[in-house]
Amino acid sequence: MGGLQGNAAALGTSIPADTPHAISVSLPTWKDNVGYEEGEKRVVDSMVNGYPRFFIHLSIRKLASIxxxxxxxxxxxxxxxxxxxxxxxxxxxxxxxxxxxxxxxxxxxxxxxxxxxxxxxxxxxxxxxxxxxxxxxxxxxxxxxxxxxxxxxxxxxxxxxxxxxxxxxxxxxxxxxxxxxxxxxxKHYAAKKPSPTPQPVAREDGEEDSTLYLEERYGRNLPLTAAMFAKRALRRRLAGVLLCDSVPECQEVAGKEELVVGPSTRGVQEVSENDVFLYPTGMSAIWSAHQLALKALKPAKSICFGFPYTDTLKILQKWGPGCHFLGNGLDSDIDELERILEQEPILALFTEFPSNPLLRSANLPRLRALADKYGFVIVIDETIGNFKNVKVIQYADIVASSLTKVFSGASNVMGGGMILNPQSRHYAALKAVQDEVFEDVYFDEDALYMERNSRDFKQRIDIIGSNTQAVCDSLRSRSLAGSFPNAVIKEVWYPKFTTAEHYEHCRIKSSSSEDGKPGGYGGLFSLTFTSDEASKAFFDTLPCFKGPSLGTNFTLACPFTILAHYGELEWAAQFGVEAGLVRVSVGMENVDTLLQAFNVAVEAAEAAEADHA
Missing domain, CATH: 3.30.70 (Alpha-Beta Plaits)
Incomplete structure (x- = not known):
């Protein structure tokens, strides 16, 4: 990919542009984000799209109206x-x-x-x-x-x-x-006119892609077996059993029943495609994991460990007996967890590795030891870390992830995955209930898009991870945490710097990776600033797409706390999630272009701070 997209996307338009099922929407300024949260007519009337769990798609609205x-x-x-x-x-x-x-x-x-x-x-x-x-x-x-x-x-x-x-x-x-x-x-209707023959799509580097995009085939008939193959390929990819997943010739047969697969590369070799379950969204995988635990084990309160993406906490609070919230996710919270465990039974502990938006990583070995001692289930959301960079399933009973993010990268389809760990002491109970209650509600066309998008996810993750590390190293050198004089950046929240010892414990080393490359630190980071003026100036000046979501192939930024916790800013601040926090998902652009863009934004923040002083 080449340069950044600047602030070219108009307020309320799809990101990417001209994408009917885009999962992000342009909110290019700090004021626009506040206006969205406050229901300002200027912003709301401009919205033609939005993140699908928050903004009901216009096609869905039309159908509901009918x-x-x-x-x-x-x-x-x-x-x-x-x-x-x-x-x-x-x-x-x-x-x-x-x-x-x-x-x-x-x-x-x-x-x-x-x-x-x-x-x-x-x-x-x-x-x-x-x-x-x-x-x-x-x-x-x-x-x-x-x-x-x-x-x-x-x-x-x-x-x-x-x-x-x-x-x-x-x-x-x-x-x-x-x-x-x-x-x-x-329905009775007139025969459709034949669709014109789709033309090859030109890549950004000028080379033509002879493989037809699914978008071009939409509306044409595809065999039902195509969706079946796509879903099987996705389950195998998530299970880590596709021996040939990095070979282009393998992609078209990855879902074939007769394809030879190997032991899982995830860290538990016994994981198979039969332990993987697909869902329409990442949050539906989290919700289903909680429902599964409630059905398979004796209901009790759960633990939300670390500051999570907002809906995870809401799920644990609104379904079942409730939960305890240990919002910092630090070792001191594990001390508190031990006190809770001595007093009452716990159903499950939910944690992200690392967390969103503070990129903190939990002490998984210590949590696993407590789970083994007290018999509760551990559910790890690996969306941010992803299994190209970290191995966490050996510490979990259930792993969940949002495939919508970097696994897809294209920002045009939703999806989620849930994996049961065959080595879990609860595996038999969980698997029996899951096999009984599971419904495949992942829409076939969505599965086809997701399978195609995810074929090169490992290569994309390497590029994104390298870009992000370069950007974060540069930003930290200009932060208070990096001892930069008169810095406007207080902290760069990034797994390389944040609870680094816990992340490093699970980060894949080159000797244990499939391709000989070590795992990276992911594509997400957050910044906190010395003043609101600096936060706003940095965000408004940063020349990239602005909108919700993360893990896109292009750089995407948002004022996370404003979007996710506008009605509870003081509560979020108790856990370090400041109102002025800016979250950035780095893409595949040229690294020098990225460094220059972030430098421009930092200079704008420094100027705003100077003017404010």
């Missing part, structure tokens, strides 16, 4: 899910949290009889609708956001394409408040 026109009674609104079980879980959540009575409707949307139903383009679509009083939308949105189990925007577009132009909705099925009725319909 469903409301046909099925709502009074002022009811609709929220859409892919299966009956998830819709029932939403209804149960709304009842338990707010005493809301919701109705459920199920629809089977099928194409015309002339369409090949063995293809993805011709397959029927299941749609499950939760209808609730309009003033209870915030409660329904909680379920949508925390669980990440709402329908995919690609599934919404498929449903819209199957609905007839005349009715835009199926006949009304019979529904009651207590029964989940099923209605079906068949």
């Amino acid at each position: 469903c409301e026109q046909k099925h709502a009674v009074g002022n009811e609104q609709a929220m859409l899910f892919p299966t009956k079980r998830i819709a029932e879980q939403c209804r149960e959540f709304m009842r338990d949290r707010a005493g809301v009575t919701a109705r459920l409707v199920a629809l089977l949307i099928c194409p015309d009889e002339t369409v090949d139903k063995e293809s993805i383009g011709g397959a029927c679509a299941d749609l499950h609708i939760v209808l609730y009083p309009a003033d209870k939308f915030p409660v329904a949105k909680e379920f949508w956001q925390h669980t990440g189990l709402g329908i995919s925007s690609r599934l919404a577009e498929k449903c819209l394409s199957l609905l007839s132009d005349e009715s835009k909705a199926p006949p009304t099925p019979t529904v009651t408040s207590n029964r989940y009725s099923k209605g079906g319909f068949t």
Whole structure:
């Protein structure tokens, strides 16, 4: 990749531009981010996209509106899910949290009889609708956001394409408040004109890519087996058993049943594709891990260890008996954990390695020893570290990750993964329940995008990691932590500098890596500044895309605490997550270009600090 994108993306537009299912949105200034949180009309009216668990995609809204026109009674609104079980879980959540009575409707949307139903383009679509009083939308949105189990925007577009132009909705099925009725319909429509032959896409380096992008094939029929192969390839890739994953010729057969696979390279050789489960989002993997523990073991409070991404804590607080929050994630918190364990049983401990946004790494061997002693489950979210850089599964009973981030990199598809550790003392119980309750709700087209995006994730991670280390070394040399006089940067939060001994313990050394390269420190870091003025000047001046998410192939920055904790800034500050914190996800741009860009932003912060003084 070449240079940075500057601040070219207009407020509210998709990142990347012209990407119908982009997972980030441009909020280019500090003021824009505050305006978004405060619901400022200027910002809200500009939004054509957003992070999918927070911003309901316009295609999903359109489909929900059609469903409301046909099925709502009074002022009811609709929220859409892919299966009956998830819709029932939403209804149960709304009842338990707010005493809301919701109705459920199920629809089977099928194409015309002339369409090949063995293809993805011709397959029927299941749609499950939760209808609730309009003033209870915030409660329904909680379920949508925390669980990440709402329908995919690609599934919404498929449903819209199957609905007839005349009715835009199926006949009304019979529904009651207590029964989940099923209605079906068949669409009749004129034959489509044949799609034009897609042309090869030019790469940034000028070379043509003869492999057709899935985006170009969207709307054309793909065999259902393509999705099956893609999902199997993804499970194998996550399990670390693909012996040929770095060989281009292997990519097209990675999901074939007869492909020879090897022992896992993750650190527990027994891990297989059968221990890996795919989810529509990273948060749905976290939510499902908690649900699995509640079902497989005796329910009890959990532990949230370290300051996590916001929804992880909300999940532990709102489902089951609740949780204890040890928000610093330091060894002193493990001392407190031991006191808790002496007084009450614990179901599970959830921790990120490293954490988001402070990039702290927990003392996993010590936590594992306590789990073995007291019998609780450890769930490790490895999204930030990722298994190209660190090995953590040997300390976990369950590993979860957001595939949406660097595993995909393209910022155009969501996904999540959960892995059971076969060496866990709880494996038999967890696996038995998981095999019984697991539903494959990962939409087929999303799986196809994810599989294609992730084929080169190891190579991309190496480039991103090298870039990030160069940037962080430079920034730290100009920080108070680096003893730079009159610095405006207080701290560079990055695994190389933050709880480094715990990260190093799990970082992959060259002698144990597949390609002989040591693991890096990831592509994420955060900065704190000596004043709000410096924070704002740095962020506004930094010439890169600005928006939510991380792990993108391009550099992406956000004022994390403003976006994630605007209503609880003082609470977050107790754990070192300051209101002025800027989080940066470094991309694959030229390293010299990156260093120059960050230097410009630091100079702007220094000037703002001088003016303020």
